[in-house]
Amino acid sequence: MIELKNISYQYQNGEQVLDDFNLTLEPGDKIGLVGPNGSGKTTLFKIIMGLLAPDEGEVIIFDQPREKEEDFIEVRERVGFMFQDSDDLLFCPTVEEDLAFGPLNLGKSKEEAKEIVQETLKLIGMEGFEKKVSYRLSGGQKRMIAFGAILAMQTEVLLLDEPFSGLDEDAIERMVGILNDTDRSYIIVSHNGELIERVTNKLYYMNE
Amino acid sequence: MHISEGVLSAPVLLTGAAATATGTAVALRQLDNEDIPQVAIVSAALFVGNLIHIPLGPTSVHLILNAMAGILLGWKAFPAFLVAFLLQSILFQFGGLTALGVNVAMVSIPAVVCHYLFKIVTKRDEEGIKRLGVAGFICGAVGIALAAIFLMLALSFTDGSLEEMGRAILVANIPLAIIEALLTSLCLVFLQKVKPEVFTEFQDGAQSLQRRGRL
Amino acid sequence: MININQGFAQGSSWVHQLDPRIKIITIFLLATVLAVGESIVMLLQALVFSSFLILSAKLDLKEVGKRLMVVNFFILGIWLFVPLTYPGEALFQVGPLSFSIPGVIYATKITLRSNAIMLGIIALLSTSTVSSLMQAMRYLYIPEKIVYLFFFVYRYVHVIWKEFNRLHDSMLMRGFKSETSLHSYRSYAYLIGMLIIRSYDRSRRVYEAMLCRGFRGEFHNLDELSFSSRDLKIFSGILFFISWIIIVEKGVFLV
Numbered sequence: 001m002i003e004l005k006n007i008s009y010q011y012q013n014g015e016q017v018l019d020d021f022n023l024t025l026e027p028g029d030k031i032g033l034v035g036p037n038g039s040g041k042t043t044l045f046k047i048i049m050g051l052l053a054p055d056e057g058e059v060i061i062f063d064q065p066r067e068k069e070e071d072f073i074e075v076r077e078r079v080g081f082m083f084q085d086s087d088d089l090l091f092c093p094t095v096e097e098d099l100a101f102g103p104l105n106l107g108k109s110k111e112e113a114k115e116i117v118q119e120t121l122k123l124i125g126m127e128g129f130e131k132k133v134s135y136r137l138s139g140g141q142k143r144m145i146a147f148g149a150i151l152a153m154q155t156e157v158l159l160l161d162e163p164f165s166g167l168d169e170d171a172i173e174r175m176v177g178i179l180n181d182t183d184r185s186y187i188i189v190s191h192n193g194e195l196i197e198r199v200t201n202k203l204y205y206m207n208e
Numbered sequence: 209m210h211i212s213e214g215v216l217s218a219p220v221l222l223t224g225a226a227a228t229a230t231g232t233a234v235a236l237r238q239l240d241n242e243d244i245p246q247v248a249i250v251s252a253a254l255f256v257g258n259l260i261h262i263p264l265g266p267t268s269v270h271l272i273l274n275a276m277a278g279i280l281l282g283w284k285a286f287p288a289f290l291v292a293f294l295l296q297s298i299l300f301q302f303g304g305l306t307a308l309g310v311n312v313a314m315v316s317i318p319a320v321v322c323h324y325l326f327k328i329v330t331k332r333d334e335e336g337i338k339r340l341g342v343a344g345f346i347c348g349a350v351g352i353a354l355a356a357i358f359l360m361l362a363l364s365f366t367d368g369s370l371e372e373m374g375r376a377i378l379v380a381n382i383p384l385a386i387i388e389a390l391l392t393s394l395c396l397v398f399l400q401k402v403k404p405e406v407f408t409e410f411q412d413g414a415q416s417l418q419r420r421g422r423l
Numbered sequence: 424m425i426n427i428n429q430g431f432a433q434g435s436s437w438v439h440q441l442d443p444r445i446k447i448i449t450i451f452l453l454a455t456v457l458a459v460g461e462s463i464v465m466l467l468q469a470l471v472f473s474s475f476l477i478l479s480a481k482l483d484l485k486e487v488g489k490r491l492m493v494v495n496f497f498i499l500g501i502w503l504f505v506p507l508t509y510p511g512e513a514l515f516q517v518g519p520l521s522f523s524i525p526g527v528i529y530a531t532k533i534t535l536r537s538n539a540i541m542l543g544i545i546a547l548l549s550t551s552t553v554s555s556l557m558q559a560m561r562y563l564y565i566p567e568k569i570v571y572l573f574f575f576v577y578r579y580v581h582v583i584w585k586e587f588n589r590l591h592d593s594m595l596m597r598g599f600k601s602e603t604s605l606h607s608y609r610s611y612a613y614l615i616g617m618l619i620i621r622s623y624d625r626s627r628r629v630y631e632a633m634l635c636r637g638f639r640g641e642f643h644n645l646d647e648l649s650f651s652s653r654d655l656k657i658f659s660g661i662l663f664f665i666s667w668i669i670i671v672e673k674g675v676f677l678v
């Protein structure tokens with residue numbers, strides 16, 4: 001579904017982050033991406049989503065080479081990317097609107113969107129939060145809602161950038177349960193080796 | 209630097225509202241939906257910046273940062289201040305509603321002036337960080353001085369008896385002009401050293417993201 | 424310091440429940456009439472009306488008073504100057520200073536106007552949540568871009584406020600003292616610069632996150648507003664009152 005071939009990326013300030021990197025995600029793959037801070041995991045996700053363009057290499061997603069901005073519109077509709085910082089993801093006044101933002105963009109009607117909101121809240125165990133104000137939630141609650149916002153898009157692939165950080169044990173268990181139950185493919189970044197082991201079936205290591 | 213509700217005469221209020229409407233209309237034409245988060249964030253930063261007390265001898269002053277806003281946003285300073293002031297008016301009644309147009313125009317027109325002034329002063333040599341500091345100093349001072357002059361004019365045109373007060377406010381704003389000049393200058397140098405992209409990218413808006421990301 | 428949360432928006436009075444569109448139209452009409460109004464009788468009636476709204480909204484009067492004080496700071500300046508500079512018959516004289524009667528009347532009018540409008544804004548706008556006001560603006564033909572700008576600004580004011588406090592606290596932890604010195608001003612300049620950079624980075628990430636959720640420059644809204652019959656009754660009452668003060672202003676009944 002996702003194929004990265006010989007990707008190199010350098011930031012404007014000259015920092016070489018990725019050098020000849022390869023990765024393949026097949027249907028059913030649950031990939032754990034491990035590596036020290038600053039090794040380029042977030043950068044890699046941004047390249048997959050078309051937010052950054054690699055200096056060299058090929059990005060092939062859903063069997064199509066992706067180069068131009070237009071190529072990535074479809075990618076963004078079919079791949080959900082959960083940002084490392086939930087404050088970047090949640091920007092609506094209420095939880096309900098934040099969860100509905102993606103579905104509405106994908107052309108769902110208001111009724112469908114509201115239904116998805118309800119299902120998602122139930123799935124992540126946060127029923128009754130729809131009218132709560134997003135910015136007033138706790139860090140962990142925000143992260144759960146951000147996770148929900150990505151799930152609500154009902155994409156085939158998920159990219160999860162450190163989704164567990166700041167969650168209590170209860171929430172972690174819920175997230176692990178959801179990940180184990182889903183048949184979507186995903187790539188997940190986490191520094192928690194034990195959790196990675198529980199939710200993935202493949203590992204990629206990145207070094208500096 | 210706000211004029212309270214209920215002070216100014218109808219012609220002055222209308223002039224201010226018209227100026228703000230025009231400036232905002234020009235800015236909105238430049239503003240794509242994709243640029244909204246970016247302008248919003250500067251507007252929010254201005255909102256917060258306006259609440260910072262800077263000590264001045266035994267008292268303190270509130271920053272306005274209109275030169276900074278103008279340098280970064282150009283004409284988009286109009287909607288940025290419009291929204292910031294509207295929100296301040298709703299949250300804690302600074303600036304009011306009928307005086308909103310005057311208050312926004314008072315700081316935004318100087319902001320746009322500073323925008324062009326900054327371009328003129330910095331154009332000639334690109335890398336000169338000293339020149340950037342000087343440009344910042346001039347803009348910071350001009351931004352406040354012009355705003356204070358507008359305030360004085362708004363008061364004098366309302367009624368002759370307010371002229372004295374207007375002049376007193378103008379004089380009282382001289383220290384603020386110096387502080388803003390200093391801060392704008394230091395702040396621009398800081399931005400140039402830490403993240404020079406901000407200068408160009410605020411101008412180009414979201415397109416620059418796409419241009420740099422994918423071509 | 425300053426409370427950027429909407430303390431007054433919580434409440435269940437009829438003022439709180441009034442349709443936000445009605446609130447916006449009311450305050451707009453009221454403020455306009457008051458801003459150009461000259462009749463002291465009319466201004467007094469409007470002040471009573473605004474105070475009535477404040478009382479009906481059951482707001483914490485102490486807090487309302489505090490906010491009014493801040494607003495009246497500028498008005499105090501008017502009182503310091505206008506009675507002295509306004510030409511006219513002297514009310515009384517202190518040494519070389521003469522306080523004119525028309526000056527005092529003029530300053531009184533400004534005070535009444537200003538406070539009546541401010542109380543109106545507190546009663547009508549501060550009692551609505553920002554998201555309900557935003558929704559109302561959409562119905563009232565406010566340009567879409569302004570509404571969304573407003574929406575993002577409100578959202579990010581909180582984030583940046585927190586960011587500011589984090590940075591400021593860490594400065595204080597390292598022994599920073601706010602004073603009139605170049606070092607202090609430079610620190611503030613850096614603080615503001617850092618605030619701009621962080622805000623800027625965040626705005627980019629927010630935009631990227633929106634793109635990743637299928638955003639293509641068009642916003643969709645979820646809820647719709649609808650008037651209740653009580654809203655309409657209250658609105659007719661308000662329109663009646665505003666017509667009344669216009670009549671008073673025009674002096675139709677005054678001999």
Ligand SMILES: Nc1ncnc2c1ncn2[C@@H]1O[C@H](COP(=O)(O)OP(=O)(O)O)[C@@H](O)[C@H]1O
Pocket residue numbers: 011012013015017035036037038039040041042043044
């Ligand atoms: N916008 C940027 N400009 C310059 N360098 C950056 C930028 N973003 C990240 N980097 C650098 O790229 C490297 C990899 O960052 P990132 O992909 O975020 O790492 P990770 O997610 O693995 O911790 C880091 O060394 C970081 O300093």
Ligand SMILES: [Mg+2]
Pocket residue numbers: 041042043084161
């Ligand atoms: Mg990362």
